[in-house]
Amino acid sequence: MAGTHAENAHGAHGHDDHGHGQSGAGHATLGGYLTGFFLSIILTAIPFWIVMGDVFRSTSTAAVVLLVFAAVQIVVHMVYFLHMNSKSEGGWNMLAMIFTAVLVVITLAGSFWVMHHLNTNMMPGGAHDMQNMEGMRPAETPEPR
């Protein structure tokens, strides 16, 4: 029974090879993997060179360039290694990924935004603290003057 099942499945595989290639991770080619591999080498080597060779004087410029390279490399991996396209699994793969990407952006951007403001306001000598000090100084320390 297991044998016939496997045969049927194999037959199905042979019949809709084209459809299967579009729906799963089955349309991999050697050319695709090699393209992705060489793009990844380039996109990895350049960021390491930027940091190890101190290419940019401004660290914030370097950071932005590094993030752009990372984003491009992630897309390269998604396309050439994970075979993402809008057709795989009838579009559900892409939909799940877009949903996740939205959640990731909200999580990261929200955390950094909130915590940055928290840090700024809690910093000793920060703008908020100074205001408080100025307000309190006449009441608290009248005698030295």
Place this chain on the structure above:
Amino acid sequence: MSAHASAAIDDKTFYLREEHHPENGTLLGFWTYLMSDCLIFAVLFACYGVLGRNYAAGPSGADLFDLKLVAINTAFLLLSSITYGLAMLEMEKNRKGTTLFWLGVTGVFGACFLGLELYEFWHLIHEGATPQRSAFLSSFFALVGTHGLHVFFGCVWLITLMVQVGQRGLILENRRRLMCLSMFWHFLDVVWIGVFTFVYLMGTL
């Protein structure tokens, strides 16, 4: 496609559909798992982004990180990705021996990655840069350690599948499992891009 199948072998249509759908369902379900895993890493990245500069007067990333080591580690993971891809191509050609060979090479690269990462951790802890030292180091070990743990379980899974392919051959079930592990392995490489950029390179700037 279904019209063709039902016309050709009408009485087997039911089996064809039942056999075909679970495979797609598995891959989509596994993709959904990977996306939820992605959220775990997003939270750990957010933690590191928030706490990564709180050194508590301890060592900073620029003091600790050895970028040459990280570059070698990145190369190991990238090479393991391409060798896994080659294994999948051999699997589609139904060649069991070469599939197992490339899976083995992938496992060796994965093990090299883990070994080098453990060496780095051991080195850091030996220097006193333990997870307890500062918020930066806590979040660093949590993020990079979680990724390393994923790679470790990927290696365990890889060895398990090599045994199964060795025993049962490239049957439908094993093909499906290999496809899932393929997605898992490439996903870990994608996460590593974020780690080496955000933690190591930007931490050394």
